Each structure stands twice: as C-alpha cells, then as structure tokens.
Amino acid sequence: MKTLNLGILAHVDAGKTSLTERLLHAAGVIDEVGSVDEGSTLTDSLALERQRGITIKSAVVSFAVDDVTVNLIDTPGHPDFIAEVERVLSVLDGAVLVISAVEGVQAQTRVLMRTLQRLGIPTLLFVNKIDRAGAQYEPVLRRIAEKLTPAAVAMGRVRGLGTRTAEFTTHGASDESFTARLAEVLAEHDDAVLAAYVEDESALSHERLRGELAAQSKRGSVHPVFFGSAITGAGVEALTAGLKELLPAAEGDPDAPAHGIVFKVERAAGGQKTAYVRMFSGTVRVRDRLLHGDEGEGKVTGIDVFDNGSDAPRPCVEAGRIGKLRGLAGVRIGDAVGSVRKLTREEHHFAPPTLETVVLPCRPEESGALHTALTQLAEQDPLIGLRQDELRGEIHVSLYGEVQKEVVQATLADEFGLHVAFRESTTICVERLDGPGSAAEIMNKEPNPFLATVGLRIEPAPPGSGVRYGLEVELGSMPYAFMRAVEDTVRETLREGIHGWEIPDCTVTMTHSGYAPRQSHAHAIFDKSMSSTGADFRQLTPLVVMDALRDAGTTVHEPMHRFRLEIPAETFGAVLPVLSRLRGVPQAPVTKGDAYLLEGEIPAARVHELEQQLPTLTSGEGVLECAFARYRPVVGEIPSRPRTDHDPLNRKEYLLRVVRRVAGA
Structure with a gap:
C-alpha cells in the first residue's frame, strides 16, 4: 500500500482543522464531524487548544484513499507557532494550503506558500467557506494569481456561492475554457506541451492534459485549486480524489540503511x-x-x-x-x-524568534520545578531558547509573540501545576565581529592562574554559517578531554558577547595548547596543584574568548522585518510619518487603483506598535504583512543585555567567582 505524508496548512481561522475533520469523516475514520468552536475535534487534543479554538501542537492522524494511506498532519496557523509548522515541513510529501473564500489570501497564507515553494513541496489549494456570506470565487482566484502563484488552475466551478447549499462541480472534458486555461499553464513548464500548444492546440487531448497536470502538480510546478466547505462537505470528495491523483506518494527503499x-x-x-x-x-x-x-x-x-x-x-x-x-x-x-550518523541537523526554514522574556514563578520556592518544566517544553519546541541567569536566579525564554507567551503560561499551569508571571518582552539582538581577533593565556605565566595554555583566533563568518571550530595545534598535543572542554566552553561563551548578545556566526581556531601532565607524590597521591584538570580549561577559556573579542571588536545588530503595507491612498499622508517615527524605511509607493502599496524594512521591535496604530490610521482598511528579513547594525544607543555568566569581561570579579583567588594578589 502506498503512503502520502500530507500537511494541512493555513492562516489562522481559515478552517484547516475543520477540513481535517471532514476528510476523516469522509474516509469513515470518525462517525461525527467535530467542531472547533465546541472543542470536539480529534486532532486538537490539548485542553488549551479546545478552550481557545486554535491549533498549538501538530497532530498526526491517518486515513485511506483507495490504496493510499494518508498520514495527515494538522499544523498550527497562528504565526506565534510557526516553529511547529517548520518541523512538519521536513517530513511532507505534499501539502494542502487552505484559504478562506471570505477573507481571501491573508498574510500568513503568503508566508506559508513562499516557504512551500522554496522547499519544492507539491501543494494543492483548497478555498474553504464557500457556504459563508461574502464568499467570492473570481476575486479569490485573482488574488491567488497575484499574491501566491500564477501557476494556479481552478479545478471546477461553484454553484450557490455564499449559501448553505453551495456546491463545487469539477470541470470535465467538455469544458473548453478549462482545457484552454490548463494547456496555457502547463505549457509554461513543459516544452513538449508548449510545442503542441503552439502548433495545434486541438492536439492536446483532455486525457493528455490531465496526465501532464498530475505530473507537474507532483513536481510542485502547478497548483490545482479546489473550492468547498469543510462544514457542509462540499468539494471535499473532489479534494480527496485530488490527493491521490495530484500529489506524490512517499518514496524510499525499506531494505536500505535506516x-x-x-x-x-x-x-x-x-x-x-x-x-x-x-x-x-x-x-x-x-x-x-x-x-x-x-x-x-x-x-x-x-x-x-x-x-x-x-x-x-x-x-x-x-x-x-x-x-x-x-x-x-x-x-x-x-x-x-x-543506522548511520548524520553530522548536521535539519535546516530551519523559518527565522528564529526575535522576542525574549523573563519567566518568574509566583512562588519563589518553585524555581527549580519551573526550570525543569521549561526544559521539557524546550525539548518539544527547540526554538524556545532557555537562558539560565544563575546570578539573579532568573530564567529567560525566547518566543515568537505574545500569544505564545500566554500558551506557555497556561501549559505550565495545566501540565505542571506552576503559576508564573512574565516581564515585558524585549527584542533579541545579535553581535557580529568587526574583524579578526586573537588572544592567548600561557601556563605558568602571569596573569594566568590556571594549569592550562589556551590560544584562540576568532574571525567573522557569513550570516547563517554558525560557529565553526578548528585546530592549528596537533590533536594529540594534549588529552582529548581537554580539547573537548575548550571547544565546548568556546561555544558556550559565545552565547554572550561583549554587549551580552549571542555571536551566532564566526570561525574559531585554537592556536595554542598546553597542559601539566598528571603528577603524583612519592606515595602516589594525586596532586591537583601540579596537574591540569578539565576545570582549568573550562575556567580559562572564557577569559581568552573575551580578550579575542575585544581585539576583534563587535557590533550589535537588531532584527529587521520586511513589511508589505497596503493602505487607502487618502491615508498615505498619515501613515508615512508614523513609519518614519518607528524607523521604518519604505521604498517608493506603488499605486494600485485607489490604494498605495508600500514595501520596506522596519525594526522588529517596532512591528507590534505599527500593528496597533494601523487600524486607526487607515480606518481599518490597512493590510500589513511582516516577515523576518535580516539583522542590521543598531543605529544610535547600543543596547546591552545583562550577563548570565560569571562575567569574564571583568577579570578580577570573574576569578573571584570561579576560583576565589586572583593571580598576583
């Protein structure tokens, strides 16, 4: 039996969980279609999901379409849970992107479609809610062509649009307008079809076009569009048939290495x-x-x-x-x-979170339990980064947005019995090297109080390349445990640079190494004062790293979002000064009928403020799309983040904290 691993994706409230329920009901998996509003859906199993009517965690459920087993993965639609969507993308054979026939193409719809296209995931489009008042057909198709992809083909027509009796009827061989549109779209992606289309369009039979549609859809070149209603079931039968015909089944050799x-x-x-x-x-x-x-x-x-x-x-x-x-x-x-070790992790398809907050237990004695609980949550969502501030007894959590903060709070209460509060969210910056830098501490030479020699050279690396570590010393120049202690400590120390922000991209090379071999007295008693230990290297390395960073210099970069803002023309004069005050940098406006389209960049820290002001500025008609673009050097006052380590920037205080002694004192 064939297998199709299918993702259901959508902007929040477009109806993807309801569509999942309808597909399961049509396949005979469930006897009754669950309701998101009533909290009775099969895939929204968390109490919080049922309470809020949104999907927070991805869920897997299977059903059969003839000889194909479909593993359907229902994913969150809210932008705050984009990391959950990210993890699903790496395992999909195909996807269904759900669009509302009432709201049309929304901001998150565009983000998801761009990602699906970039990853080459074959995707069908399902326009939901054709039974709702205000549902549209032709305008939605135009928006799909403009905003998502020109390679979209409507697979049928809608009768009774906007009524409870709305139906979706698939196009047949006798529908000449459909055949012509199909030939036109397919010819854009296949030279043989193009040649036949130019020489004699009538030579392209309906059967040949359907076969070519299936082939191009499975390659992700063309995107069939179905209309329907997850509530009434209209169009779901046609979509189910399309899953088998138009999306590729999973491939893989069961006898190959696992x-x-x-x-x-x-x-x-x-x-x-x-x-x-x-x-x-x-x-x-x-x-x-x-x-x-x-x-x-x-x-x-x-x-x-x-x-x-x-x-x-x-x-x-x-x-x-x-x-x-x-x-x-x-x-x-x-x-x-x-059965074979993979040396690299799967690539992230979405930007990392740009917000950070401090989580505080309402009862101070529960600090340890809170750390344990947050560690478990971070296992389920690795993009929730934890920073433990042992000096202040605080835990920092990185997040995508305020809704995610509420979910973390509710999850801690429901699953762990912990009640917490949050400080105001702050923006997460990064530090980048201005140039190369180096430093070394030699054993038995002031001011180094440790039985260890460590020398490091730190150089800039391209954004996104991560921290690369290498050796200019021989691997056998000292025990492997000491080598590993230096590398691990380098990576840990680089989480807080000169200004307290992480240095995500650089190349670090070990240039000096040395240790004192294990020595004993005459009675074979180990003498720590004469022999190096791993602690010597773990405690010395942060000092060397900070000296190398000082030599290189660092610049703090803030996250920038790319924005796309559509506003009524008459509000342009009111919106532009606000964008300027929020440090947004728009490009030249583009006229679209009686509206202006503005694109540009804005600091991530100012996006929420723009979202709050936009409805008032545009009488509720402004449409804003934002997505992470890049990190840009901070202009003006340099932000710093309180350190959570023992502050190796301050040598005297650092040594007092880690060894209770200062060299030369």
Whole structure:
C-alpha cells in the first residue's frame, strides 16, 4: 500500500482543522464531524487548544484513499507557532494550503506558500467557506494569481456561492475554457506541451492534459485549486480524489540503511519520551539500536504506526511511514535517526524568534520545578531558547509573540501545576565581529592562574554559517578531554558577547595548547596543584574568548522585518510619518487603483506598535504583512543585555567567582 505524508496548512481561522475533520469523516475514520468552536475535534487534543479554538501542537492522524494511506498532519496557523509548522515541513510529501473564500489570501497564507515553494513541496489549494456570506470565487482566484502563484488552475466551478447549499462541480472534458486555461499553464513548464500548444492546440487531448497536470502538480510546478466547505462537505470528495491523483506518494527503499527525521517529541506521565519519526529509507524494528542526533544512541523499546485514524503497536516501521518510537531517552526534535550518523541537523526554514522574556514563578520556592518544566517544553519546541541567569536566579525564554507567551503560561499551569508571571518582552539582538581577533593565556605565566595554555583566533563568518571550530595545534598535543572542554566552553561563551548578545556566526581556531601532565607524590597521591584538570580549561577559556573579542571588536545588530503595507491612498499622508517615527524605511509607493502599496524594512521591535496604530490610521482598511528579513547594525544607543555568566569581561570579579583567588594578589 502506498503512503502520502500530507500537511494541512493555513492562516489562522481559515478552517484547516475543520477540513481535517471532514476528510476523516469522509474516509469513515470518525462517525461525527467535530467542531472547533465546541472543542470536539480529534486532532486538537490539548485542553488549551479546545478552550481557545486554535491549533498549538501538530497532530498526526491517518486515513485511506483507495490504496493510499494518508498520514495527515494538522499544523498550527497562528504565526506565534510557526516553529511547529517548520518541523512538519521536513517530513511532507505534499501539502494542502487552505484559504478562506471570505477573507481571501491573508498574510500568513503568503508566508506559508513562499516557504512551500522554496522547499519544492507539491501543494494543492483548497478555498474553504464557500457556504459563508461574502464568499467570492473570481476575486479569490485573482488574488491567488497575484499574491501566491500564477501557476494556479481552478479545478471546477461553484454553484450557490455564499449559501448553505453551495456546491463545487469539477470541470470535465467538455469544458473548453478549462482545457484552454490548463494547456496555457502547463505549457509554461513543459516544452513538449508548449510545442503542441503552439502548433495545434486541438492536439492536446483532455486525457493528455490531465496526465501532464498530475505530473507537474507532483513536481510542485502547478497548483490545482479546489473550492468547498469543510462544514457542509462540499468539494471535499473532489479534494480527496485530488490527493491521490495530484500529489506524490512517499518514496524510499525499506531494505536500505535506516534513516529518519524526528519532527515531534512527547513525554508520557512517567517522563518517558516518544519520538515521532518520518522514515525516509530502511526499516526500524523493536529492539534495534539507533543512532540519533550528534552523539546519542538508544534501543527502540516500542513502535506505534499510524493506521485508520489511530496509532497501533507494530513490530517495525518502514520507509515512507511515520512511527512513534519509544526508548530513545536523549532524542530531540530535528535529530536524524538511523543506522548511520548524520553530522548536521535539519535546516530551519523559518527565522528564529526575535522576542525574549523573563519567566518568574509566583512562588519563589518553585524555581527549580519551573526550570525543569521549561526544559521539557524546550525539548518539544527547540526554538524556545532557555537562558539560565544563575546570578539573579532568573530564567529567560525566547518566543515568537505574545500569544505564545500566554500558551506557555497556561501549559505550565495545566501540565505542571506552576503559576508564573512574565516581564515585558524585549527584542533579541545579535553581535557580529568587526574583524579578526586573537588572544592567548600561557601556563605558568602571569596573569594566568590556571594549569592550562589556551590560544584562540576568532574571525567573522557569513550570516547563517554558525560557529565553526578548528585546530592549528596537533590533536594529540594534549588529552582529548581537554580539547573537548575548550571547544565546548568556546561555544558556550559565545552565547554572550561583549554587549551580552549571542555571536551566532564566526570561525574559531585554537592556536595554542598546553597542559601539566598528571603528577603524583612519592606515595602516589594525586596532586591537583601540579596537574591540569578539565576545570582549568573550562575556567580559562572564557577569559581568552573575551580578550579575542575585544581585539576583534563587535557590533550589535537588531532584527529587521520586511513589511508589505497596503493602505487607502487618502491615508498615505498619515501613515508615512508614523513609519518614519518607528524607523521604518519604505521604498517608493506603488499605486494600485485607489490604494498605495508600500514595501520596506522596519525594526522588529517596532512591528507590534505599527500593528496597533494601523487600524486607526487607515480606518481599518490597512493590510500589513511582516516577515523576518535580516539583522542590521543598531543605529544610535547600543543596547546591552545583562550577563548570565560569571562575567569574564571583568577579570578580577570573574576569578573571584570561579576560583576565589586572583593571580598576583
């Protein structure tokens, strides 16, 4: 039996969870269609999801379409949970992007479509809510062509638009306008079709065009558009047929070496982890030992495979399928699992969060329990970064938005019994090197109080390249444990640069190394004062890193969002000064009928303020789209972030904290 791993994506409230319910009902998996408003949907299992009527965590459910098993993954639509969507994209064979026939193409719809296209994921479009008052047909198709893709083909017509009896009827071979439109779109992506189209359009039979449509849709070149209603079921039968005909089934050799990707991790009440894994090749069996991530390894103690609406125990999971694996204690989201070690993590498809807040327990004695709970939440969402400030006893959490903050607060209360408060969110900046820098501390030479020699050269690296570490000394020049202690400490120290912000991209090279071999007295008693330990290298390295950063110099960069703002022409004079005050830099406006289109950049820290003011400035008619663009050097006062380490910038205070002594004192 074939398998299709399908993602359902949409702007919030477009109706994707309702569509999921309708697909499951049509396939006979559920007897009654659940309601988002009533909190009775199958995939929204969290209490918070049922209360708020939004999807927060992705959910997997399966159903059959003839000889194809569809593993359907319902994903969040709110921008604050974009990381959850990101993890799903790496395991999809195809996607359905849901659009509201009433609201049309919305901001998040465009972000999702651009990402699907960039990743080459074959995508069908489903225009939902044709039964609602205000639903549109031709205007939505025009907006899809303008805002999403010109390679969109409407697969049928709608009768009774905007009424409860609205129906979707697919085009047939006798529909000449459909055949002409189909030939025109397909010719844009295939030379053979183009030649036939130019020489004799009548030679392109309906059967040939349908076959070419299926081929191009499976390649992600063309996007069929279906209309319907998840509430009434209109158009769902046509969409279900399209899943089998127009999207590619999963591929993979079950006899090849095992390889899969973890896209979700859950913890049971007893703390045991369950990893959701999409298998790309090979077969994993119960009791197999699997490598995972950079260093992990574990024994699979149980496997569940999704089938007919639920997950059931199975002895194995094969290529193309999604399985829930138990027994991999150290597994994390994004890990590659299999018989061969994968050295790199899966690439992030969305920008990292740009907001940070401090989480405070309402009862101070629960600080330890709070840290444990947040660590578990970060396992489920690795883009929720945690920073522990041991000096102040505070925990910093990075987030995408205020709604996500509310969800974290509710989750901590519901699942862990912890009540917390948050400080005001602040923007997360980064530091970039101005140039190369180097420093060294030599053992037995003032002012170095440690039995260790460490020399480092730090150089700028391209944005997005990460921290690269290399050696100019021989690997055998000192024990591997000491080498590893230096590398690990370098990476840890670079999380807070000169101004307290992370240095995400640089190349670090170890230029000097040295240690004191293990020495003992005559009675073979180990003498720490004469022998190097790992602590010597872990405590010395931050001082060397900071000296190298001082030598290189750093500049603080703030996150910038790319904005697209459509406003009535008469409000242009009121909007422009506000953009200027918020440090937005618009390009020349483009006239679109009686509206202006403005595109440009604005600091991420000012986006929320612009969103709040826009309805008043434009009488509710302004439409704003924002997405992370880049980091830009800060203009004006340089922001700094309080340090959470022992402050190796201040040598005297640092040494007092880590060794209780100062060299030469």
